[in-house]
Amino acid sequence: MSKLDVILIPDRRLRQVCEPVTKVDGAVRRTLDDMLETMYAAPGIGLAAPQVGVMKRMLVIDITREGEPKQPYFFINPKVVWASEEVSTYQEGCLSIPEYYEDVERPARVRVEYVDHDGSEQEIVAEGLLSTCLQHEIDHLNGVLFIDYISRLKRERVMKKFIKRAKSVA
Ligand code: GNR
Ligand code: NI
Numbered sequence: 001m002s003k004l005d006v007i008l009i010p011d012r013r014l015r016q017v018c019e020p021v022t023k024v025d026g027a028v029r030r031t032l033d034d035m036l037e038t039m040y041a042a043p044g045i046g047l048a049a050p051q052v053g054v055m056k057r058m059l060v061i062d063i064t065r066e067g068e069p070k071q072p073y074f075f076i077n078p079k080v081v082w083a084s085e086e087v088s089t090y091q092e093g094c095l096s097i098p099e100y101y102e103d104v105e106r107p108a109r110v111r112v113e114y115v116d117h118d119g120s121e122q123e124i125v126a127e128g129l130l131s132t133c134l135q136h137e138i139d140h141l142n143g144v145l146f147i148d149y150i151s152r153l154k155r156e157r158v159m160k161k162f163i164k165r166a167k168s169v170a
Contacts, residue, residue, distance in 0.1 A: 001034055003034070003038050004035065004038045005053075006038065006047075006051050006052060006095045007096060008097070008098065008162060009097055009145070009159065010159060010163050013050055014050060014051070014096055014140070014143065014145065016050065016055060017141070018050055018055045018056055018142075019055060019057065020077050021057055021076045021115070024115060024118070028056075028058070031049070031054055031058070032058060032074050034052075035047050035054075035060045036060045036072055036074075038052060039060055039095075040070075044095045045063045045129070045133050046059060046060065046062075046133040046136060047061075047137070048140030048141055049141070050141065050143075051095060051140060057076065057077050057078070058074070058077070058141075059074075059078065059137040059138070059141070060072060060075075061073045061075070061130070061133050061137060063129050063130055073130075074116060074117040075112070075114045075115075075137070076115040076117075077114060078114040078137075078138050078141070080110050080111070080112055080138060081111050081112065082111035083107035083111075084108050084109040084110070085107075086107070086108040086109070087105045087106060088105070088108040088128075088131075088132070089103050089104065089105045089106075090104060090106075090129065090132045091103050091104075092104045093146075094136070097146075097147065097158065100147075100158050102147070102150045102154065104136075104150070105149070106131070106132055107131070107135070108127060108131065109126065109127045110126055110131050110134065111125045112124050112125075112134060112138070147159075
């Protein structure tokens, strides 16, 4: 396994719509394993392929805490087929927008169809942090970031800061 570089805003790849995975082969599984290692090292509770520059519809999640047994989830071509009317609010962060956190309201529960690490069709009803994280990651596959749900003033402020930072690094 190898650790990958996580790309940050304003990288345009974070705004693109990813392509479906057509075949769960060794290359796909290797990328998912590398993404998992990258996520654990960050550390983060989720990571979507475009965050490591892979423009494919796949993501990894592990919401267990440090010290607990690891419980990784792999989602390939995930699709939200139902969302609850009820909403819940979490303070979200994103590895592509480091050290920035804001409350985001999303459906409390979602039903998601997806393909697993071994190529089998799966379905999950997620709630709580798993639901929030899954929705955050699926948004990444569609070029959507959590800052799209906050006020325009706050979003423009954080974008400006990262544009400035990117210029000073380049
Ligand atoms: O590590 C992460 N934590 C987090 C906290 C609240 C809601 C969503 C997340 S996902 C984030 C990692 C990340 O950027 N995934 O795309
Ligand atoms: Ni993110």
